[in-house]
Amino acid sequence: MTFPTPVGGASLPFDFAPSVLFAVMYGCLVPILLWRCVHPRSWTLATAGSVIFSIERIVVFALRASQSNNESRRLSPGLLTYSQLTFATGYISIAQDIVSLVRCLIVNASFGTDLVSQSPAIEGARRATKKPTHAATLTSWPRLSLLASSSPTYEEIIERNPISEVVREGAPHFVDNPRYRSMARRYANTGAFTFLAATICGIVANSQFGKLLEDESKSQQVMTWRYVFSSRPYITTDNVLRNRYASTGITLALVIMTVGAVVLANMCMARISQPSTKIIFAVSLCMSIVAIYRLSVMFNRSDSLTSTAPEALNSSSAKALFYIFHAFPEWLSIALLFSCNLREICGTGPYADWRSHDETEKEREKRLKKEAIKLEALRTLSSPA
Secondary structure (H helix, E strand, O other): OOEEOOOOOOOOHHHHHHHHHHHHHHHHHHHHHHHHHHOOOOOOHHHHHHHHHHHHHHHHHHHHHHHHOOHHHHOOHHHHHHHHHHHHHHHHHHHHHHHHHHHHHHHHHHOOOOOHHHOHHHHHHHHHOOOHHHHHHHOOOHHHHHHHHHOOOHHHHHHHOHHHHHHOOOOOOOOOOHHHHHHHHHHHHHHHHHHHHHHHHHHHHHOOHHHHHOOOHHHHHHHHHOOOOOOOOOOOHHHHHHHHOHHHHHHHHHHHHHHHHHHHHHHHOOOOOHHHHHHHHHHHHHHHHHHHHHHHHOOOEEOOOOOOOHHHOOOHHHHHHHHHHHHHHHHHHHHHHHOOOHHHHOOOOOOOOOOOOOOOHHHHHHHHHHHHHHHHHHHHHHOOO
């Protein structure tokens, strides 16, 4: 009986050191992640998938280290299934976050002077600061006095934000580009559903992975689902191998298309944030490396989980390639994403670009009315009895 070789091979004794190393490396990023998540000027839902991914990687590498010195855990179908599931779908969550960043990048640059208040960057600056009218009342409320005194002003954030030049004093009048904004939103929405389809394919395929050790009949099913649905009722080995590459190929194609969208935006739009594009290009390169590595090893089949044959991916060289071209680019991507304040650099705001369309006049009046009610309530609470 043969079955698809697990990516990364089995957890053998010499997997202990690199697994512990990567668990520690991800652990070192946790304080940065927590700081980015709780700080009012840096937290954003645009990178929620990457945050969850980082915590999960600590778990999977800790489990991999425990399996390396325990034969019963090494051969556990449940742990094998979990590790293959997370390796197959984890990096897709980072790629999805990149699409969200690209959406914010293009949408911010497309807003003209008249509608720029609707952009994620400006909305994020408003939410991260206390306006002067707020600060005067907040200082009389003991619980919020420290927050008011330590919060930067709206103008200070705008001055530091490369995306917000459109609202700076003395800036020229910029023309609005709703067509680019609509295209970016449609592309991001399509990409989100496509990534979801790739994730579902990976889950369906690898959820049965551990049972391959006991049931040969599921081998062909996993080989098929692990990449894409087959269009033929009878699946030959060649058809399985071709279809097996489709799921990872979809992710790689979307990453390349995302980079292409950024390049095209740089050519067509004058206010694209260059620091943002550098981060997006770097993380996209890392995700491409992971996808290409997976495409290069997933055709292998083995007759034993602990086999020493080259196709079992259990040799020292195969293990080194896995940690260099799969594990390390993922960690580097997380380090790049959270080493800077993406909320300001990419202009994501707290909720990224959540709008499906531009704000209408009626919606704008409703929003301003709610803000006025909140401000009045705040003044009432902070006023002395």
